[in-house]
Amino acid sequence: MTRRRTRLLALASAVAVAGVSFMASPAVAGAASAVVPATCPLPDGPAGVTTGLTATFPQTTGPGHAVEVSGAGAELVLPEPAVAALKAWGVTTFEGAVDGSLVVRQGTAAEEVALAPIKIPLTKLPASGEFRLPLDAAVPPVKATGGGDVTFEVTNLAPTLKLHAVRDKSLVEKDVSCTAEPGSPRKLATVGMLADDKAPGRIEPGAPQQPSARVALADDPPYNFPKTEPTGWLRYALWIDDSTTTIKKLGSQVKFGRGTFDSVVQIATSKVRGNFGLPPTSSYFVPFRITPATSDVEVVQTEEAVGSIQVKFPTSPVDITIKANVVVRNAKVDGVPLDVGPNCRTATPVNIHLKQEIDLRPPKSGGKPTPVSTTYEIPPFAGCQGSEDVSKLLTGLISGPDNPLTMTLNVRCTPADCPKN
Numbered sequence: 298m299t300r301r302r303t304r305l306l307a308l309a310s311a312v313a314v315a316g317v318s319f320m321a322s323p324a325v326a327g328a329a330s331a332v333v334p335a336t337c338p339l340p341d342g343p344a345g346v347t348t349g350l351t352a353t354f355p356q357t358t359g360p361g362h363a364v365e366v367s368g369a370g371a372e373l374v375l376p377e378p379a380v381a382a383l384k385a386w387g388v389t390t391f392e393g394a395v396d397g398s399l400v401v402r403q404g405t406a407a408e409e410v411a412l413a414p415i416k417i418p419l420t421k422l423p424a425s426g427e428f429r430l431p432l433d434a435a436v437p438p439v440k441a442t443g444g445g446d447v448t449f450e451v452t453n454l455a456p457t458l459k460l461h462a463v464r465d466k467s468l469v470e471k472d473v474s475c476t477a478e479p480g481s482p483r484k485l486a487t488v489g490m491l492a493d494d495k496a497p498g499r500i501e502p503g504a505p506q507q508p509s510a511r512v513a514l515a516d517d518p519p520y521n522f523p524k525t526e527p528t529g530w531l532r533y534a535l536w537i538d539d540s541t542t543t544i545k546k547l548g549s550q551v552k553f554g555r556g557t558f559d560s561v562v563q564i565a566t567s568k569v570r571g572n573f574g575l576p577p578t579s580s581y582f583v584p585f586r587i588t589p590a591t592s593d594v595e596v597v598q599t600e601e602a603v604g605s606i607q608v609k610f611p612t613s614p615v616d617i618t619i620k621a622n623v624v625v626r627n628a629k630v631d632g633v634p635l636d637v638g639p640n641c642r643t644a645t646p647v648n649i650h651l652k653q654e655i656d657l658r659p660p661k662s663g664g665k666p667t668p669v670s671t672t673y674e675i676p677p678f679a680g681c682q683g684s685e686d687v688s689k690l691l692t693g694l695i696s697g698p699d700n701p702l703t704m705t706l707n708v709r710c711t712p713a714d715c716p717k718n
Contacts, residue, residue: 370713404444636683
């Protein structure tokens, strides 16, 4: 075998690692949640639903400071009997809002704080089973008076639904006002009160400051959600872990580092659009156990991933297509650089099709990592032009169908806690 062919085969194995990994909530200190059950007078009888409120609170505050609450979100849960009752009446879609209120206690004082109405977008009712619908929410800032720790309690979360049904071959609409079940207020969070000279925003001389949860997460990659209209789309982000691809022609196996998939989902239509990101990886391969080769490989998305996600629980059917180019750089054979030029990549995008069910629940709600597997075709290569054009040789060595790809998907954030901007 010639040295040139050996180098090319080694490079081919390195390129092929780009088999592609795709798709994509870390816990943050201070996150808290509370759930309020309610009864809804559905057309064929009352049914129970629940609404949960989640938000992130600072650990401490000081007199006169505003308690800023971030990461607020809500979740409307229709149990299986409620879904069955709605379907039996002919309901196809629904929309509405959730009215809510908090009681904020400081010492002996208590103040009721109304939440802005939580909008329920036009949503398709599933065929069966429990249905969980994430919603956007906001908790207004509250000024601390200095009368002691600040405790937030949820006193009311009551959905109002507009049902859209087909009955006797006619479209019928019906308004349903649910009532929160009576009971003790549900405690959401307590923010500790500091002395004024130790309030947040002031550094006490000689006292080292501990990094906040946000600082600790500063190395995480930024989110990259697709652009959308102001309403009608919800955000989901996933981690891509344990990505491994096997190049069928070479029998080589390569692993990628942690990646991300940031998506937006239109619940009413089940449409999904997304952006994925993967860190560049370095491959190592010894063709025919002769000469070691290395190269850097990057997977570059060429257009938004598109498809459908039917948001259900515990698992959601997913059908997504992702397109990306495989780019090769810094190739070396036995430590000697191999010039592939600056534009060595697949001539057309790698086309990844994922169709299976995944768990879209965050870990705190019982969500578990989802193993995913598929196969993909490696297209021909182009632009691999250094001192000579090796594109056709790379194509002959590694391009072809049925290359296995496996990875694990973990929820990074849901509509309840994904960043809004």
